[in-house]
Amino acid sequence: MEIFMRNIPLSYDKHQVKMVLAGHLHSAHLFGAQVNFDVYLHPPRVGIPTRTGAFTLTDPRVGGKFLSLYGSRLSPMHVTLGTDRLEFSESNRAPRQEVLELLTHSPWVDPVKEREQEQREEGLSQMFVSLQSIQFGWMCRDDVFSIESEARQPALFRFDPRRRELNVSVKQAYNDTSEYVIAIRQSSIMNISSHQSLDGAQRAVIFLQLEIPPWFFQRPIPVPGAKKQEPYQRLTTFPVVNNPGAIPYTSLAIRLILRSPAGTEAFAHICEAANLRNLLKSYPIRVARRDLFSSSRLQMMDIAIRQFEWSVAFQLEALVRNLYVDATEVLSLIPKVQTMVASRGRAYVAKLLKQFAPRAKDFLYTDSTTTILPCFDSFAEEFSKQGNIEPDIPEDPNFYSSLHVMVTPTSMFLTGPFVDKSNRVIRRYDRANQDSFLRVEFREDNNLQFRFDRDVDSLEFIKRRIGPIMHEGLLIAGRKFRFLAYSQSALKEHSVWFVKVFNDSKHGIVTAAKIISSLGNFRGLSYDTTLEFCPARLGARVSQAFSATDAAVVEVDEILIDEDIETGDGKYVFTDGSGGMSEELAREIWRLIGRKRDLDEYPHAYQIRFQGSKGMLSVDYTLNGSNALSLRPSMIKFDAPGSTEIEISRAIDQPTTYYLNRPLIMILEGLGVPYEVFKGFQDQAVRETKAATRSLSAAAHLLQTHGLGLSFKLPSVMVSLGKLDLEVLAQDPFFDQLLRLGIYHVLRDLKHRARIPIPNAWTLVGVADTHGYLRKQEVFVCVRHREKGTFYLDGPVLISRSPTIHPGDVQLAMAIGKPERGSPFVKEALPNTVVFSVQGERPLPTCLGGGDLDGDLYNIIPLKDHPYFAPKHTFPPADYLPAQKEFTEWPCTMKDVADFVMKYIVSDVLGVVATNWLIIADQQGNITNKDCILLAKLHSDAVDYQKTGRQVPLEDIPKARFPRPDWNAPETIEGMAHQDTKYYKSETALGKLTRAIDLKAHEPSLPPRVRPRPRRGAARTAAGRVESLADDFSGLGLGNSATSVIFENVELLVVAFINPHVRIGPRVSDLIATAFGSFAEELRSITSRYSLSHRFYKPLTEEELIVGTIVQKTSQPGLRKEKIAKLKDATDYAFKRVKEALEGERPAKEYLQYAWNAWKFSITEMRKETFGAKAFWWITLGAVFDALKLVEEATEVRSTRGSRA
Secondary structure, three states: OOOEEEEEEEEOOOOHHHHHHHHHHHOOOHHOOOEEEEEEEEEOOOOOOEEEEEEEEEEEHHHHHHHHHHOOOOOOOOEEOEEEOOEEEEEEOOOHHHHHHHHOOOOOOOHHHHHHHHHHHHHHHOEEEEEEEEEEEEEEOOOOEEEEEEOOOOOOEEEEOOOOOEEEEEEEEEEEEEEEEEEEEEHHHEEEEEEEOOOOOOEEEEEEEOOOOOOEEEEEEOOOOOOOOEEEEEEOOOOOOOHHHHHHHOOOOEEEOOOOOOHHHHHHHHHHOOOOOOEEEOOOOEOOOOOOOOHHHHHHHHHHHHHOOHHHHHHHHHHHOOOOOOOOHHHHHHHHHHHHHHHHHHHOOOHHHHHHHHHHHHHHOOOOOOOOHHHHHHHHHHHHHOOOOOOOOOOOOEEEEEEEEEEEEOOEEEEEEEEOOHHHHHHHHHHHHHHHHEEEEOOOOOOOOOOOOOOOOOOHHHHHHHHHHHHHHHEOOOOOEEEEEOOHHHHHHEEEEEEOOEEEEOEEEEEEEHHHHHHHHOOOOHHHHHHHHHHHHHHHHHHHOOOOOOEEEEOEEEEEEEEOOOOOOOOEOOOEEEEEEEEHHHHHHHHOOOOOOOOOOOOOEEEEEOEEEEEEEEEOOOOOOEEOOOEEEHHHEOOOOOOOOOEEEEEEOOOOEEEOOOHHHHHHHHHOOOHHHHHHHHHHHHHHHHOOOOOHHHHHHHHOOOOOOOOOHHHHHHHHHHOOOOHHHOHHHHHHHHHHHHHHHHHHHHHHHOOOOEEEEEEEEEOOOOOOOOOOOOOEEEEEEEOOOOOOOOOEEEEEEOOOOOOOEEEEEEEEEOOOOHHHHHHOOOOEEEEOOOOOOEEEEEEEEOOOOOEEEEEEEEOOHHHHHHHHOOOOOOOOOOOOOOOOOOOOOOOHHHHHHHHHHOOHHHHHHHHHHHHHHHHHHHOOHHHHHHHHHHHHHHHHHHOOOOOOOHOOOOOOOOOEEEHHHHHOOOOOOOHOOOOOOOOHHHHHHOOOOOHHHHHOOOOOOOOOOOOOOOOOOHHHHHHOHHHHHHHHOOOHOOOOOOHHHHHHHHOOOOOOOOOOOHHHHHHHHHHHHHHHHHHHHHHHHOOHHHHOOOOOOOOOOHHHOOOOOOOHHHHHHHHHHHHHHHHHHHHHHHHHHHHOOOOOOHHHHHHHHHHHHHHHHHHHHOOHHHHHHEEEEEHHHHHHHHHHHHHHHHHHHHHHH
8 A cells, every 4th residue: 555645844864754654653553563664755846845755555454544543634643754744645556566565575674774774885885995006916935925917006995885895996097987997705805904015115005815806897987867877898807907917827816005004994994894894904915026927937838838748738737727836836847847757757747747736735835845846846756656656547438537627707727637427529539539628617716607797798708708719719738729519418507618639540630620520410401401500409419429428339230210109280299209129229238338237127218319319218019139229200310320329328227216396396385285295294304314313224214315425335334334233333423424414415405495305206207108008198107116126106196397387387197007918018117217198189298397208307296195295276288389599591600609608608597587486486475477477488498598599588587576585595694584684584385494494503514624635754655555554453453433343343244254364465455555545536636626615725525525415505506516416426436446446357255355455454544544544434345245245145156056966
């Protein structure tokens, strides 16, 4: 309700009027509640001493009561401002909807405090410190700040309260319409010193050390009265300094010389107002001008590095690019590196430099040496004692050794080589050429993805920063790399492939263009005539060859092309992406990729890439007697004949647990599922999570359910220990820490993602009923579970596909249960898939968020088991018609694809659309309002953007207004959302579920996040380390520690098959020590590689790697989710290498001997607190249990054969 006001004196502002009105509206006469309201004052008119205004209320009852008491001249009560009495009447205009929504969700805020905040920010914006010089530099090992670039001209230091940034601004000499700005985010500041210089002049100095480089802008100076300001132009450097080339290396340390000592007081006021007081210290910094990054020095460094072979040159370049050493230090290392390459070879030196890089930074903080050479010599001596230096190139063809480059607005970082999953293109060429490929990702300087900034012309910046790299190439250590392609998943992460020219034994000289042309034909296709005119679609087709896959080199005897099954009107395709294969082919693929897994329990469906096709292959019992497969036109994306290699993206060998999520909960609540249903399952998950501390079996169940600790086989090892009644492990501090990490991970997912497990509900891949047995809306589901056996879903099921955003994205279907005689599913049950009918007016998958059958996963809740999930009503699905494509007028090339990549980086709004949908659904209290329906349509278009090239304009997206629901508060302000007026207390299921989880009480206390430091003097020869194992171990003492008790009990199992005390020879010693050394070094690499912190300053802990989580908070939780997934892949590979080293092709008893001694070795190293030993303990103990099982099985087989004889 809006109430009109007259007779407001001009001397009163909005806050004063609001304060006086509050005294009446909040009085006992009007219900006594602190009702929220908004005041708006109309502009004054010339010659009139008063003005009019209005105030808005959400509750008409309060407004009506107010008018009855104050709305008439004859009313007994009145409101006065000074001597003037206000007059009130009901407004003839309806209140603005956005104001009502704001008031509905906002708490009452005292207008006095509002005014104080406005005045504080206004005062901040007008406060400044005059500067006479800006200096960028490098903190040297002797604690001297070397000035490397400088701008000696007048500048201003101030705080921008709107952007929450410290600004240093310099006006252009010949242009008074713009200025250059250094923008420093508060969160990037490590410390600040305000002091007097030590050079005798005693000038006032501000010294800032940053964790994240500042942003550089050219900003238009605001024009008074202008309706629209020109956007900021973001820069890659600060052009007014005398040495801009040094900025990529020196932007983390900034020294500001004040024009007057009086400025220090103003600076202190700015720090106080900007909440930076706790960072402000006073410690004088010694200064020098050492020209560490002068243009001549950088040129000398570039020439020196170019002369080395690529693998060594890359590591030398990484030393300086990653800010581990300065350019002068690199030059001082060059002679030693040359000598070492001549004597030890390039592979040895490249690996040494890779491992030395992070240690070089450690020496800065942990060693009194002030030059790099003694540090390098010390490390080189330690490195030489590691024994066999294994090559970084994996033997397994499904993995390769990858080099990574991260391009940021100001710099470039080089990492690797790391072991990554391989793909079709990498496998095509010699293993020695793997380092000719680069994974290049584009990120902000804080390691997060580029984000839209309304003040900045982001597309123009991307074109200037990334355009030359994408079109002209990336120059590293004198080698030119060219843009090659991307995979679809990598594009979402803003990551692409580059390649340099190389010579291959089979294919000769290989270039980027030659690789693309070798993939197949993308032009003149009769089934896709517009492909060559759509850059995004061309990029998507090329990306098939760059998807991470396992290769199964199978001789396919027969390739059939079966027609797709379509609806009668041809509008939809029932078999979109779904093909078939013979049982023999399914078995053969599993034999090739199963890696010693049970060949009888082979998957009956695979997600594949084959030639130019992609999609699902499921077993078709009519394809018998040969390695046969059938493809459909909907699977064929381009022509690529000749290859017999079937690439496996995913083997469907087990079902996946069903988890709720935030969008699905919002949809289900909107369909009538009560909040208590979600709360019940969340409470159950919380109980099970907290119960994990009570027993090993409960802990194992928690970790297994949530996919934690799987790389190190924690759940299975815990189960084995539980069978021995070794609950003593629960008393071990390290085990307790692991469990706390697991509990925190699960509770964090519950709170911030609503990731609630639903037992006896499943997430399964979809395939088509090619036999036409199922009727309309019927599905067939056979689940083959390792613990629960094989069973069939029967009766009504609730089915959906992530992401859900439209009310019709959740539908009901009928599961037919166990197949009857005569059913094709008796012959082939296609376990762990959901089989969809090919009958009806529309395929069911297309109703579920526009799904298809080329690998999409579907979420299924059997309503017989969970009747409370039955919706009170359902909605018709959205049409999900194919999105329009963006075309060129010419046959496009990879240059056009590169242009699309750049546009995608700054215009992908999928996350914005999804988040706004959730917030607006909460704010408006329903999922069917016009904004939500529009957002559902835009979401579909945004999902297709990668393939269509047609972006969703930001201005088309309905805006989510402030305040936001409290569940939307970022985790970085955990526990403070209720104090922030930007957030309101949401009464939806999401709000209640979020508030029900208290993460503060479960935050784990991790060891300090410092990079693992080399333990000096601890390195010994590989054989020496293990040959002394008996002596070391005898000194441990088998007391009452958990490790000792476990050791004694496991030894009792082992002694039944081998002599646990036999002395091992040097061959086994070398193998175990080498395996551990390589494993520990790989873990070190992973701790930095997948940290969320900028520039690897805060590596992950060993505990986080073992559990498979990242504790650190972030404003982009999607980035953490992505890094956790990659972390798990990396640790999984590290585990496999150790397991293969111990097991190999050895007989079971010999494998047990190796595993047992490796486990004893891990205990010895744990006592010495060697990094990696704890993880090695879990791996080797798991290997002991695995070997025991194999020995027991072999013994049983021999026993059975003996009894038969």
